[in-house]
Amino acid sequence: PNTLLKVANLKQYFPIKGGFLGRTINHVKAVDDISFELNEGETVSIVGESGCGKSTTGRAILRLDEPTEGMVEFEGEDILSLNRGKMRKKRDDMQIIFQDPYASINPRQTVRQVLSEALTIQNIAPAREHDGIIRELMKTVGLGEHQIDRFPHEFSGGQRQRVGIARALAVNPKLIICDEAVSALDVSIQAQVINLLKKLQRERKLTYLFISHDLGVVRHISDRVIVMYLGKIVEMGDKKSVFDNPQHPYTKALLSAIPSTDPNTKKDRIILKGDVPSPIDPPSGCRFHTRCPFATDKCRTENPELRTTEDMKEGHKGACHYMEEITAGTMEPAYS
Ligand code: SF4
Numbered sequence: 503p504n505t506l507l508k509v510a511n512l513k514q515y516f517p518i519k520g521g522f523l524g525r526t527i528n529h530v531k532a533v534d535d536i537s538f539e540l541n542e543g544e545t546v547s548i549v550g551e552s553g554c555g556k557s558t559t560g561r562a563i564l565r566l567d568e569p570t571e572g573m574v575e576f577e578g579e580d581i582l583s584l585n586r587g588k589m590r591k592k593r594d595d596m597q598i599i600f601q602d603p604y605a606s607i608n609p610r611q612t613v614r615q616v617l618s619e620a621l622t623i624q625n626i627a628p629a630r631e632h633d634g635i636i637r638e639l640m641k642t643v644g645l646g647e648h649q650i651d652r653f654p655h656e657f658s659g660g661q662r663q664r665v666g667i668a669r670a671l672a673v674n675p676k677l678i679i680c681d682e683a684v685s686a687l688d689v690s691i692q693a694q695v696i697n698l699l700k701k702l703q704r705e706r707k708l709t710y711l712f713i714s715h716d717l718g719v720v721r722h723i724s725d726r727v728i729v730m731y732l733g734k735i736v737e738m739g740d741k742k743s744v745f746d747n748p749q750h751p752y753t754k755a756l757l758s759a760i761p762s763t764d765p766n767t768k769k770d771r772i773i774l775k776g777d778v779p780s781p782i783d784p785p786s787g788c789r790f791h792t793r794c795p796f797a798t799d800k801c802r803t804e805n806p807e808l809r810t811t812e813d814m815k816e817g818h819k820g821a822c823h824y825m826e827e828i829t830a831g832t833m834e835p836a837y838s
């Protein structure tokens with residue numbers, strides 16, 4: 503498969519100002535040294551609780567916030583070194599859809615104006631061609647041409663997200679980052695929008711980075727899954743491996759909270775204690791140790807690297823010192 507996007511050692515530290523001089527006194531380590539790749543035409547999801555760094559990752563890739571450190575390559579090109587003009591042009595290829603596509607735009611704009619603006623900003627087509635392109639886009643996302651001069655408040659949540667998708671498609675992107683794109687929608691509407699995304703992917707060979715806290719949705723849409731906790735990747739692999747054979751205690755805990763589709767899949771129920779710690783001073787060693795039922799002294803001092811054990815398929819990786827022992831059942835949880 504062709505690599506479309508390559509992210510290496512990405513860090514996003516946001517400064518915290520304080521003291522009487524307003525100096526930087528600390529950092530929020532929102533994303534702390536993560537690496538992954540997206541292949542052309544696939545859907546990779548990033549999952550984790552709020553504050554794990556998944557949205558920050560999406561924004562850093564598009565340079566909506568400049569990353570602190572690391573490398574982002576799109577089609578083999580280092581995009582972090584592009585100047586503003588070239589980066590703006592690059593956004594033809596890399597779009598993002600948010601939970602509420604209208605949160606960031608003028609409520610007095612009609613769909614026609616929203617889409618026309620997207621076409622104009624990216625210089626996609628001369629104004630006289632906009633009407634035809636916009637009508638075509640409306641059809642593509644399942645909206646009626648008669649809705650072209652309507653305002654955001656005249657649409658349902660699902661329809662608004664269809665407009666958001668049309669706006670992204672207007673510039674013919676290769677990659678779309680979907681940041682909680684269906685999270686605000688009712689379950690039945692979610693399914694419709696996901697099916698639309700899948701159809702568009704087939705027709706246009708789109709690649710998706712799908713950011714979501716909802717494991718049910720992630721299971722439905724993904725080819726591969728990345729699990730994040732407090733700014734780090736704790737587990738990644740193809741969907742089947744991660745969902746059917748999770749190796750990291752955090753992934754097991756997340757999965758044990760959702761109903762299983764396969765009654766034969768054995769589930770180790772892990773209930774997490776406490777809340778996610780602050781990303782300002784994350785726990786030493788394994789960041790999960792304050793909540794992990796298996797934590798030892800080693801976990802409090804040594805950061806576990808991503809690795810593949812004998813129980814894991816190729817490409818499936820977990821960052822835990824004790825995956826073998828936990829899987830073999832030779833390590834007992836301190837609580838469960
Ligand atoms: Fe738990 Fe230790 Fe594994 Fe971290 S390294 S997940 S604290 S057992």
Ligand code: MG
Binds near residue numbers: 552556558
């Ligand atoms: Mg988020």
